[in-house]
Amino acid sequence: MPELPEVETTRRGLAPHVEKRRVKSVLLRRPDLRWPIPPEVSQDLPGQRIEAVRRRAKYLLLDTAAGSALLHLGMSGSLRVLPAKTAPTAHDHVDIALDSGRVLRFNDPRRFGCLLWQAPGETHELLRDLGPEPLSDAFDGDYLFERSRGRSAPVKTFLMDQRIVVGVGNIYAAEALFAAGVSPLRAAGRVSRERYGLLAEEVKRILAHAIARGGTTLRDFLNPDGAPGYFEQELSAYGRGGEPCPRCGRPLKEASLGQRTTVWCGHCQR
């Protein structure tokens, strides 16, 4: 599933090919993805100039004067910029044709992605209750400390709550907690301000590193046969239950937490 770094990598890959381009036409090969595609996408988007490609959490927004197309890649979605004459393949559901002679093509085999519309000056309901961006200045140890007081939920569950901070999925939560030496099972309200400072720094460092790694595959956005610009990340804890801890060599523990597999070191993480 695309996580925040993959979505940011997608945004950076698309921006030079999409921003300041005018939409010539929109072709919907089916009326819905996860949800019905609203009529504004085919009625209001053609003729508009895409002023910016923005990301909020794991959503991408194509901003125009008439409103913004709101995209989510879901479990399996990808976006590519292709020559307009490129024949569609299976699961190519949407083409947004640009005045550059290229199309922005949305492919999504499992159709958990979405294409919605946000009116000018409004915030779509899907974006309304989201916490701050993890790479913004609003997200730091003091913020986590203040928001966590009195909370008995495990700190990993707290960190993955989109109302607290967006885009910290299972992989990045596990890795940041390992790097900061904080047990994922510890009650969120029982983590000190100092340790939240370290945790926030690790979240930022790991996400920024993943985005930088993703950046090496940006050329794939112009390759019709290329895979999307996803990256492989070196992982210390995630997916390594039972293997030796990279720090102390003891076997990493594994448990289910909030229906997600959690891996941590009982010695290094307290």
Ligand SMILES: [Zn+2]
């Ligand atoms: Zn260890």
